[in-house]
Amino acid sequence: MPNSTVFTLSGINASMESRYVFFCITFLYYLVIIAVNLIIIVTVALRKPLHEPMYVFLCNLCVNGLYGTSGFYPKFLYDLLSDVQEISRPGCFVQIFVIYSGVLCDFSTLTVMSYDRSVAICRPLEYHTVMTGGTVFKLTMFSWIAPMFCMSILVTMSSRQILCGSHIEKLYCENWAIVKMSCFSTTLYNVLSYTVILTYAGHSLLIMFSYVKLIKTSLKSSENRKKIMQTCTPHLLSLINVTVAFLFDTMFSRYGSKDFPQGLRHFLALEFLIVPPLLNPLIYGLQLSKVRNEVLKYIKSSTVKF
DSSP states (O other), X not given: OOXXXXXXXXXXXXXXXXXXXXXXXXXHHHHHHHHHHHHHHHHHHHOGGGOSHHHHHHHHHHHHHHHHHHTTHHHHHHHHTOSSOEEEHHHHHHHHHXXXXXXXXHHHHHHHHHHHHHHHHHOGGGHHHHSOHHHHHHHHHHHHHXXXXXXXXXXXXXXXXXXXXXXXXXXXXXXXXXXXXXXXOOHHHHHHHXXXXXXXXXXXXXXXXXXXXXXXXXXXOHHHHHHIIXXXXXXXXXXXHHHHHHHHHHHHHHHOOTTSOHHHHHHHXXXXXHSHHHHHHHHHHHHOHHHHHHHHHHHHHHHHHO
């Protein structure tokens, strides 16, 4: 029946006992994601030495990590204990919007962070003139508004499709999976979808270009080389991880073979919801000595007060 009010999701083929184990592992992992991101957010917000553009953007990256994962983990935990994995039509499109606007926001935030590092290393004398409070606010808003605008258009278009199916071959809702069930042509959606993908892939190229400039600049100064290693290495790791995960998920959804084992398909589709939300706060918290020291000071002071 076209335009069903409920979608079924691809579940985990495991016994209920195994699902309880998966539930406990997933629940604990989600708690760790929440904890490490909240530690960075609260530390940056409360510790005055971290009230600088780079750390504000890092805080924004962690906020987005909590936002994006909230679209997946609560529903997935519920599904692990359910006999049937279903989601309402409105709930499905909300999940799509939250998960994928979060992914695109990662790209935007990493782009903004690369611009900040480029100014700091290439134009150090102008840094505080360029990166004013107003500029930081505008860049932060850009990193949220642009992804949400793109996803609003794509979700609106897919939600208006007349569908000839109701089963999604994933553990969560995805726009392309829904559009493939359309009873009619989806050419316009495909054009807009690939435009968004190319735009955000362009973000990665922009960041790489900024790194080329930074490396050239760093060769002139040992101090700049130290800055590159401390602040840009974690940034590059985050970029590579989210880019590879996003592009794989996008390409596999469109062209992947169903001959892949179900477990492998699920893991690869979930990689960008598993690794970046935990990797980002950890690598920045461990690599940036200033963040690491302030986190330890905050935890120590909180423990003493308690």
